[in-house]
Amino acid sequence: MTFEPAERVADVPPSGIRRFFELAEEMDDIISLGVGEPDFSAPWAAREAGIASLERGRTSYTANRGMRELRELIAGDMRTRYGLEYDPDDEVLVTTGASEAIDLAYRALIDPGDTVAIAQPSFVSYVPKAIFTDAEPLPVQTRREDEFKLTRAVLEEAGAAAADVLVMCYPNNPTGATMTGDELQEVAAFARENDLLVFSDEIYSALSYEHEHTSIATLEGMRERTVVFNGFSKAYAMTGLRLGYAMAPAEAIDAMNRIHQYTMLSAPTTAQYAAIEALESCSDEVETMCNQYDRRRKFVLSRFDEMGIDCFRAAGAFYVFPACPWDDTTAFAEALLEEERVAIVPGEAFGGEGHLRVSYATGLEDLKTAMNRIESFISG
Amino acid sequence: MSSRGEILALLLENARYTTEDLARQTDLSEAEVDAAIEELEAAGVIKGYQAVVDWDETDDERVRAHVELNVTLDRETSYADIAERIVKFPQVQSLRLVSGDYDFDMTVEGESMREVSHFISDKVAPIPEITQTVTHYIMDSYKEQGIEFADGDDDDRLSVSP
Numbered sequence: 001m002t003f004e005p006a007e008r009v010a011d012v013p014p015s016g017i018r019r020f021f022e023l024a025e026e027m028d029d030i031i032s033l034g035v036g037e038p039d040f041s042a043p044w045a046a047r048e049a050g051i052a053s054l055e056r057g058r059t060s061y062t063a064n065r066g067m068r069e070l071r072e073l074i075a076g077d078m079r080t081r082y083g084l085e086y087d088p089d090d091e092v093l094v095t096t097g098a099s100e101a102i103d104l105a106y107r108a109l110i111d112p113g114d115t116v117a118i119a120q121p122s123f124v125s126y127v128p129k130a131i132f133t134d135a136e137p138l139p140v141q142t143r144r145e146d147e148f149k150l151t152r153a154v155l156e157e158a159g160a161a162a163a164d165v166l167v168m169c170y171p172n173n174p175t176g177a178t179m180t181g182d183e184l185q186e187v188a189a190f191a192r193e194n195d196l197l198v199f200s201d202e203i204y205s206a207l208s209y210e211h212e213h214t215s216i217a218t219l220e221g222m223r224e225r226t227v228v229f230n231g232f233s234k235a236y237a238m239t240g241l242r243l244g245y246a247m248a249p250a251e252a253i254d255a256m257n258r259i260h261q262y263t264m265l266s267a268p269t270t271a272q273y274a275a276i277e278a279l280e281s282c283s284d285e286v287e288t289m290c291n292q293y294d295r296r297r298k299f300v301l302s303r304f305d306e307m308g309i310d311c312f313r314a315a316g317a318f319y320v321f322p323a324c325p326w327d328d329t330t331a332f333a334e335a336l337l338e339e340e341r342v343a344i345v346p347g348e349a350f351g352g353e354g355h356l357r358v359s360y361a362t363g364l365e366d367l368k369t370a371m372n373r374i375e376s377f378i379s380g
Numbered sequence: 381m382s383s384r385g386e387i388l389a390l391l392l393e394n395a396r397y398t399t400e401d402l403a404r405q406t407d408l409s410e411a412e413v414d415a416a417i418e419e420l421e422a423a424g425v426i427k428g429y430q431a432v433v434d435w436d437e438t439d440d441e442r443v444r445a446h447v448e449l450n451v452t453l454d455r456e457t458s459y460a461d462i463a464e465r466i467v468k469f470p471q472v473q474s475l476r477l478v479s480g481d482y483d484f485d486m487t488v489e490g491e492s493m494r495e496v497s498h499f500i501s502d503k504v505a506p507i508p509e510i511t512q513t514v515t516h517y518i519m520d521s522y523k524e525q526g527i528e529f530a531d532g533d534d535d536d537r538l539s540v541s542p
Contacts, residue, residue: 015542017540017541017542020540021538021539021540021541024539024540025538025539025540030539032537032539032540034539034540034541035537035538035539035540035541036541036542037537037541039535039537041533123542124542125542173542291389295390295405295406296405298404298405298406298407299401299404299405302403302404302407303404343539343540345540349542350542364401364405368401
């Protein structure tokens with residue numbers, strides 16, 4: 001007997017970010033622009049609600065689908081923001097991070113051999129999840145000239161018409177790209193024409209700086225074919241509390257919940273209490289954090305512009321995605337780390353060759369220093 | 381937000397931002413930033429710029445007291461008239477008219493408890509309209525002007541994450 005990994009595990013290379021993480025961890029005094037999570041702590045009221053729930057001894061499981069009060073608040077939030085109705089009993093599932101929700105959707109709704117079209121560059125897990133489900137990942141490469149928005153042209157070119165599912169994430173990690181309601185129309189039309197399911201990861205929906213976020217599920221004929229993923233990690237700076245959710249028609253949520261109840265049982269209870277408070281009372285804090293990100297975004301864009309580095313005007317999440325001044329992005333990122341002690345993740349870790357993901361989830365003073373170091377590195 | 385509003389929000393966060401810092405964070409030109417600040421100052425919106433100091437961390441001895449003042453008014457004397465007399469003293473750091481059990485909320489600063497007590501008994505209490513003073517010496521400060529005095533949390537995030 002040996003612990004040979006199963007084929008579908010062996011088929012997945014280790015995360016491209018891993019090696020870089022190890023390099024950075026060995027060094028002291030680095031400024032990291034490589035972090036994919038907020039630099040803020042969760043709003044105090046939310047933290048305190050979590051603490052209070054522990055003091056009251058609320059340490060049991062919750063309903064598989066999550067506490068009803070939380071599901072109602074989530075459904076209410078979707079109604080207020082987008083005028084979109086989801087039944088809190090049948091169409092909302094609270095999960096251990098949006099990551100679990102996405103995993104459940106893959107496993108519950110994709111058959112072996114199905115084709116999963118994935119808008120790239122993207123968060124590191126969409127492709128491996130397809131392999132874990134014995135499905136065929138089909139990268140759909142978005143382009144710099146389209147500011148990394150998903151278009152009918154790139155979908156057609158990639159052969160996504162033959163796919164079963166389309167996975168997309170806007171505002172986007174790693175590019176910071178956003179899509180307006182108008183721009184989403186052609187993606188929605190393509191999905192309807194080709195009968196695609198859409199998995200829309202909207203975890204960064206609260207962080208859209210130049211226009212209101214539109215959920216693709218609000219577009220005509222889309223609610224019935226879309227699973228929307230969201231969570232508390234980015235908007236409420238609650239990454240470590242691991243709380244996300246999925247919203248979709250009852251049959252999809254029911255299938256996902258069948259796996260969820262045998263694997264996770266329920267999302268962390270303390271986090272659910274914190275999330276209830278977050279939705280009830282923390283919108284001002286979200287706005288404050290959002291304003292901070294927006295100012296840093298403008299700062300970073302203005303510095304790259306001054307350095308003559310090609311960087312489109314990313315309008316969401318907390319990333320900008322400049323073109324790498326060198327052909328070899330990994331070599332550039334490693335040299336920058338070693339010589340200037342600034343960590344930036346090469347775009348290819350996310351399927352975005354030739355670019356760098358620069359996170360501005362870092363205080364302004366560090367950002368200023370980091371940008372000065374980058375400037376001296378490329379000019380020196 | 382208007383550009384004046386945005387600049388004000390940023391200066392409230394950090395009054396030492398340079399014009400360049402402000403311009404880069406707002407997409408305004410440096411000239412526009414300077415103009416906005418001038419307008420804010422000229423309109424009396426911005427009254428000044430000060431450091432937020434935790435005196436416990438210095439070698440200086442500072443005594444501060446929070447004083448409740450009760451007053452009586454008559455036809456000739458308004459709150460503003462009384463306030464005008466009080467704010468002239470350099471020992472007075474702030475003076476506010478408040479609702480509730482007393483009228484004015486005053487903070488006073490001095491080098492010793494004796495100095496502060498004498499100031500209140502010799503200068504403030506004798507003002508004819510003042511009927512009562514209640515002095516609370518400040519023993520410790522945990523947050524001033526939105527800034528917490530405890531050590532900030534270290535950034536314990538992984539240095540690189542997806």
